[in-house]
Amino acid sequence: MIDGFDAKLLAALQRDNQQTGAQLAEKVGLSSAACLRRAQRLREEGVIVADVSVVAPEKVGRGLTMIVLVEMERDQAELLESFKARMRAAPEVMQCWYVTGRADFVLTLTMRDMADYQAFTTRHFADPNVRGYETLVSMDAVKRTGATPVSID
Amino acid sequence: MIDGFDAKLLAALQRDNQQTGAQLAEKVGLSSAACLRRAQRLREEGVIVADVSVVAPEKVGRGLTMIVLVEMERDQAELLESFKARMRAAPEVMQCWYVTGRADFVLTLTMRDMADYQAFTTRHFADPNVRGYETLVSMDAVKRTGATPVSID
């Protein structure tokens, strides 16, 4: 379903999806047309789920990134779903993972400053279903590519 | 430096950066040429740092995502840098944050299975500088857009 050419193509597109067909052709080892046909097919198949520009938060006044571990009071399906919906709707939430382990949710937040974070916590964590939360402030975004390695099966 | 048009443009491009100039024009309220000129300027200025395709990990045999909190033995600059370099080089590491708080690093990993994770931990956490680590296994990627909200200053 995914061969070596697709693997190379996906690696290239995860680094830069604005390359021309000719540029992709060099890296993949196929013609321009073949590369673009494959890219289109990978999008239709849902292997590529999105194509996005990545914005530098600090360039738009969001110099503060934090990871927050949230623990819920009790794991009731309904309450979990409403919390998930709120996280999806909140623009400051870059990522939200529902996890097993000591925490129930792991959030990645992008904030203007600490006052912003203060406001966020009172607005979203005042919820009686939130037992508690722990904040980890980012000092360095060591790696934020989010790329998935693709190996031929 | 960034006006309302840029804000709209960045919002559109963070959702889909493969839209044509005409499609962007509709959403932003400027001509096609103006939108593409601005997009190019935002890239030169470093506001847009990358343009990438997003791959669905489960479609390429990576159904297991985990968040790992890593605590280092002692915060010695040299040792931290070598750990950072290793995380940057490891393909399974989608993200790596250096943080304050209970942990020193927060990693997001994409794995094929638990055996894969086992191998990863012994390879990277056997380091005598790693005091310990805690694993949170993802059950649901509630939100993974990673988009930065842009508001006019």
Added chain:
DNA sequence: GTTGAAAGGTTATTACG
């Protein structure tokens, strides 16, 4: 300095072998 419209050059898409 930035815009919109049109010209010109480049790129993606499609048909065919």
Added chain:
DNA sequence: CGTAATAACCTTTCAAC
């Protein structure tokens, strides 16, 4: 799949704001 023709698009120019 690759080649080549077609269609769509981006880029640049230029006059006007």
